Amino acid sequence: MHDKQFMRETVAEGAKAFKAGKMDRRSFLILCGMAGVATQAVMAGDAHAAANEIVMWNWGGQSEECHGNAIGKPFTEATGMPLKFDTSGPLQGKIKEMVDSGNVTADVCDADLFDAVALGPSGHLEAIDYDVVSKDKTLPDYALEHGVSIILYGYAFVYDTEAYGDTPPNSWADFFDTAKFPGKRSLYKWANGSLEAALMADGVAKDALYPLDMDRALAKIKAMKDDSLYWGSGSEAHSMVVNGEVSMGMVWQNRGKNIENDTDGRYKLVMNEALAMPGAYIVPKGNPAGREAIMKFIATAQEPDAQLQLLDCLGMTPSNPAAFAQIPEGQQPYAITSAMNIDKIAFNDPVWWGENGGDAVNAFLDAIS
Amino acid sequence: MVARPLRRLSPGWILVAPFLALVLTLFLGPIINVLWLSITDPEPGLGNYAALFAEESSLARIIWTTLRICILTTVISVLLGYSIAYAMVHVRDSSRSRMLALLLVSFWISVLVRTFSWLMLLGRNGLVNNSLEAVGLISQPIEFMRNELGVLIGMVHYMVPYAVLPLLASMQVIDTRVLSASRSLGATGGQTFWRIYLPLTKPGLIAAALLVFIISLGFYVTPAILGGGKVLMVAEYISVQLLVTLRWGTAAMLAALMLAGVLALLFVMSRFMKLSTIFGGART
Missing domain, CATH: 3.40.190.10 (Periplasmic binding protein-like II)
Known part of the structure; x- marks a missing residue:
C-alpha cells in the first residue's frame, strides 16, 4: 500500500518537475514506466x-x-x-x-x-x-x-523571367495557359488555393468564387495535370521554384520575397488575383x-x-x-x-472551407493522383 | 525438452507479468481502438468498408497504386539484393567487410536525406540531366523524379539493404560441399545454381521479400516528395484523413486493412514454411 502511495507521489512530483521544465520528457516517461503509471492519468489531473x-x-x-x-x-x-x-x-x-x-x-x-x-x-x-x-x-x-x-497569408504565383520575360504572365488564366506559356507548374497539394486559382483561370470573377464549383475547378486542374507538380509544404514549394523544376509556381505569398532574393530576381512574384487566407x-x-x-x-x-x-x-x-x-x-x-495590392486580391471564405474542406481535399487528391 | 505439466505458475511469470500487461495494454489497446473507430466513425456500421467497393472509388485506386509500387519495389530490391549478397559471400573476407560497411552506411542514412539526394542527382536540373545535356546526349531533361519512376528509385534504394541482410544470413550458412558434390556429379554451373543453390536460399528469399514488402507498404516520405504529389500511397492518404479532413473512420479502416493484409500474408507464408526459420530462429 505504502509503495503505491509513494509511487504516485513520485510521479506527481515528476509531473511538476516536467512541467516546470526541470525534467526532460524522456526521464519523466521512464519514471512513469517504472512506477507503472500511465502518463495521461497524472498529466490530465494536473493540467491546470x-x-x-x-x-x-x-x-x-x-x-x-x-x-x-x-x-x-x-x-x-x-x-x-x-x-x-x-x-x-x-x-x-x-x-x-x-x-x-x-x-x-x-x-x-x-x-x-x-x-x-x-x-x-x-x-x-x-x-x-x-x-x-x-x-x-x-x-x-x-x-x-x-x-x-x-x-x-495568401496563394500567389512566381514566374521565370527568363522564360517569359517579354510577355510576363499576370493572372491565373495565364498560369493555366500552357499553350501560351509552355513549361511546368506547381500547385498546392491539399486543394486550398489551387481550386480557387483554377476557377479564376476559368473565368469566374474573384468576388464570386464561393460556393466553389468543384466540377469546373477539377476539370481545369486535370487538364493541366501532366504539366503539374504538387507541393505539400512551403519549403517544398520554394525548392521546386529555386531548383528550376517549374517555370511558374504557386507559392505562399510571404515566401515571394525570399524566392526573388534566392534566385537573384530570376523568378518574380505576381500578386494579381492572389487568394488571401485568414x-x-x-x-x-x-x-x-x-x-x-x-x-x-x-x-x-x-x-x-x-x-x-x-x-x-x-x-x-x-x-x-x-x-x-x-x-x-x-x-x-x-x-x-x-x-497597391488590396484591390487585386480575392478573399477566401472560411465558412465554405470549414464546412466543405474535407470533401474538397479528397476530391482534389483523387483528381491529381 | 522434457514435457512437464506446470502445476503452479512459475515465479518467473510473476516477475514478467507487469511488463507483459503493460506492453499488451499499450500495444493492443490502440489497435483495438483503431478497429473500433473503423466501424463507429462517423456512424456505426460497415460504411467505411463499403466505400472501398463504391463505383469510381478513389480508395480502390490508391490501394492499387500502393500494391503496384510495393510489388515492383519488392521484386527489384530482392533481385538486386540477391546479387549483392551472392557477391558478398563469394569475395575475400576483407572485401566482404568493406561491402558490409558500405551497405550499413547506406542503411543508416535518414530517408529524408536520401530522398533529397535523389532529387539533386536525378532532378530536372540535377547532376545527371545537366551532364547529359552538356554533352549533347539529350535536349530535354529526362523526367526521373516527381513521378512513379522517382518513387520506385527512392524506395528500391532504401529497401536494398533490407533485402541483402536476410539473404546474406541464409547464404552464409549454406554448406558449400553440396555445391561441389553437384558439380562432381556432372551438373553444370547453371544447373547447380537453379537446382541446388536457389532452393537452399529460399527461406532467405522469402524473408527478404516479406520484409521489403511489409516495410514498403508504410512508405510515406519518399512517395510524397519524389512522386510530385501525383503518386498517392495509403500511408500518406491515412495521414491526410487523420490530420486534414478529419475522416478518422476512413483512416482507421485503411489502417485496419493494412494490418489485416500483413497478417494474412504472414499466415499464408506460415502454411508453407516455419516462420521462425525465416526470421532467423534456431534451426532445428
Missing part, C-alpha cells in the same frame, strides 16, 4: 498547473522568434505571463485529438480561420470573447465565433491558462505594432485595417493588404 503561462501551438521555424518578439514581449510586460511554444503544427486532427483526450496542453493555435468553422460547432474550441477581442481590428468577415484572423488564432476547449488570459493575449496580437512586426519578421500581412497604411514601402509589393 500551467495556468501561469501561455503556450502557443505553431509551426516552428522562425515563427517562434517572431511571435515571441511581436506578441510575447508586450504581453509579458503587461501581464507577467511568459509565452512558450509547441512547434509541432496545429493541424485540425491534432487539435481534435488533444481536446478529445482531455489533456489540453496548448492555449492558442496559430491555425486557419476555416479550422474554427470545422472544429467550433463540435465543441472543440472556446468561443472568442468579443468584449476583449475587437471585431474592428480585423477584416469584417474574419471575426468568427470560434476564431479571429490576426494575419493574412490565418487565425483559435483556442482549444479547456486551455490551461483559462479563457480570460488567452483573450487578452489575442487582443495583444491584434495591435498594429504586433502585426507590423510579424510582417517584417515572417512576411505575414496584417489583418487589422489600422495597420494597412503603415505597411513599410519595402513590403508593399508583397503584402496582401497594402494599398
Whole structure:
C-alpha cells in the first residue's frame, strides 16, 4: 500500500518537475514506466498547473522568434505571463485529438480561420470573447465565433523571367495557359488555393468564387495535370521554384520575397488575383491558462505594432485595417493588404472551407493522383 | 525438452507479468481502438468498408497504386539484393567487410536525406540531366523524379539493404560441399545454381521479400516528395484523413486493412514454411 502511495507521489512530483521544465520528457516517461503509471492519468489531473503561462501551438521555424518578439514581449510586460511554444503544427486532427483526450496542453493555435468553422460547432474550441477581442481590428468577415484572423497569408504565383520575360504572365488564366506559356507548374497539394486559382483561370470573377464549383475547378486542374507538380509544404514549394523544376509556381505569398532574393530576381512574384487566407488564432476547449488570459493575449496580437512586426519578421500581412497604411514601402509589393495590392486580391471564405474542406481535399487528391 | 505439466505458475511469470500487461495494454489497446473507430466513425456500421467497393472509388485506386509500387519495389530490391549478397559471400573476407560497411552506411542514412539526394542527382536540373545535356546526349531533361519512376528509385534504394541482410544470413550458412558434390556429379554451373543453390536460399528469399514488402507498404516520405504529389500511397492518404479532413473512420479502416493484409500474408507464408526459420530462429 505504502509503495503505491509513494509511487504516485513520485510521479506527481515528476509531473511538476516536467512541467516546470526541470525534467526532460524522456526521464519523466521512464519514471512513469517504472512506477507503472500511465502518463495521461497524472498529466490530465494536473493540467491546470500551467495556468501561469501561455503556450502557443505553431509551426516552428522562425515563427517562434517572431511571435515571441511581436506578441510575447508586450504581453509579458503587461501581464507577467511568459509565452512558450509547441512547434509541432496545429493541424485540425491534432487539435481534435488533444481536446478529445482531455489533456489540453496548448492555449492558442496559430491555425486557419476555416479550422474554427470545422472544429467550433463540435465543441472543440472556446468561443472568442468579443468584449476583449475587437471585431474592428480585423477584416469584417474574419471575426468568427470560434476564431479571429490576426494575419493574412495568401496563394500567389512566381514566374521565370527568363522564360517569359517579354510577355510576363499576370493572372491565373495565364498560369493555366500552357499553350501560351509552355513549361511546368506547381500547385498546392491539399486543394486550398489551387481550386480557387483554377476557377479564376476559368473565368469566374474573384468576388464570386464561393460556393466553389468543384466540377469546373477539377476539370481545369486535370487538364493541366501532366504539366503539374504538387507541393505539400512551403519549403517544398520554394525548392521546386529555386531548383528550376517549374517555370511558374504557386507559392505562399510571404515566401515571394525570399524566392526573388534566392534566385537573384530570376523568378518574380505576381500578386494579381492572389487568394488571401485568414490565418487565425483559435483556442482549444479547456486551455490551461483559462479563457480570460488567452483573450487578452489575442487582443495583444491584434495591435498594429504586433502585426507590423510579424510582417517584417515572417512576411505575414496584417489583418487589422489600422495597420494597412503603415505597411513599410519595402513590403508593399508583397503584402496582401497594402494599398497597391488590396484591390487585386480575392478573399477566401472560411465558412465554405470549414464546412466543405474535407470533401474538397479528397476530391482534389483523387483528381491529381 | 522434457514435457512437464506446470502445476503452479512459475515465479518467473510473476516477475514478467507487469511488463507483459503493460506492453499488451499499450500495444493492443490502440489497435483495438483503431478497429473500433473503423466501424463507429462517423456512424456505426460497415460504411467505411463499403466505400472501398463504391463505383469510381478513389480508395480502390490508391490501394492499387500502393500494391503496384510495393510489388515492383519488392521484386527489384530482392533481385538486386540477391546479387549483392551472392557477391558478398563469394569475395575475400576483407572485401566482404568493406561491402558490409558500405551497405550499413547506406542503411543508416535518414530517408529524408536520401530522398533529397535523389532529387539533386536525378532532378530536372540535377547532376545527371545537366551532364547529359552538356554533352549533347539529350535536349530535354529526362523526367526521373516527381513521378512513379522517382518513387520506385527512392524506395528500391532504401529497401536494398533490407533485402541483402536476410539473404546474406541464409547464404552464409549454406554448406558449400553440396555445391561441389553437384558439380562432381556432372551438373553444370547453371544447373547447380537453379537446382541446388536457389532452393537452399529460399527461406532467405522469402524473408527478404516479406520484409521489403511489409516495410514498403508504410512508405510515406519518399512517395510524397519524389512522386510530385501525383503518386498517392495509403500511408500518406491515412495521414491526410487523420490530420486534414478529419475522416478518422476512413483512416482507421485503411489502417485496419493494412494490418489485416500483413497478417494474412504472414499466415499464408506460415502454411508453407516455419516462420521462425525465416526470421532467423534456431534451426532445428
